[in-house]
Amino acid sequence: METAPTKPSLSRKPSPSFRLRNGSLNALRLRRVFDLFDRNGDGEITLDEMESALDTLGLGADRAGLEATVGAYIPAGANGLGFNDFESLHRALGDALFGPIVEEEEPQKEGEDEDMKEAFRVFDENGDGFISAAELQAVLKKLGLAEARSLAAVQEMICNVDRDRDGQVDFGEFKTMMQGITVWGA
Incomplete structure (x- = not known):
């Protein structure tokens, strides 16, 4: 039985740049962040890599909270988050912090x-x-x-x-x- 992902939470106020309005720029930035977190370049971000990256950024994470939030997005049998899983986590965090993205018909x-x-x-x-x-x-x-x-x-x-x-x-x-x-x- 699959458990529903834990609702993301952050103890700090998020940066307004967490989610840019420009979809292409956001996708590029997210890919770069993924590649930075994926220290060994195996295409997955493990909980250890995530914890290390957050510590490096000065955003020390509680291991249990990280496991509860991030672990819910790691597919069964995988060692970590693939890029699509990481993107889903990012989207869920953005929705929880700022509300869902409302698509504009024409970008401003x-x-x-x-x-x-x-x-x-x-x-x-x-x-x-x-x-x-x-x-x-x-x-x-x-x-x-x-x-x-x-x-x-x-x-x-x-x-x-x-x-x-x-x-x-x-x-x-x-x-x-x-x-x-x-x-x-x-």
Whole structure:
């Protein structure tokens, strides 16, 4: 007999960026989060990997609560959450925290720009309107990405999107980069 998933709960107030209004950007972000949590790259996020990732992000999780909430989404016989299971968990958390998504007939350009600005602000730590190599490296380190170890690799990432060749990424360059990303499986 299959048990119904436990209703997700969080002890902290969720970030308003938990669920972006732009579906493609949200799907891309969710895939990246999944890949970051899946430390060994086996296509599943185990409870240990989830706990470790939350600890790294400073969101220490109660193991029993994590097992009750996340464990309900792990299919029988699996070691962890596959991407579709992770997406279902994310959707359930979003619905529990913010209510169900009401699909709009036509996406609003202004809402998409606000989502993009919000994402840009995550990287622009000093708020000067530009993402420098040091800021990008700091965010990559927080995410535990190997690319953060080499400033040269981070500078190359900047160069790939830096159209005006000023050594940093402005909002226009960031937006162009994000709009050019293809989301696989979306």
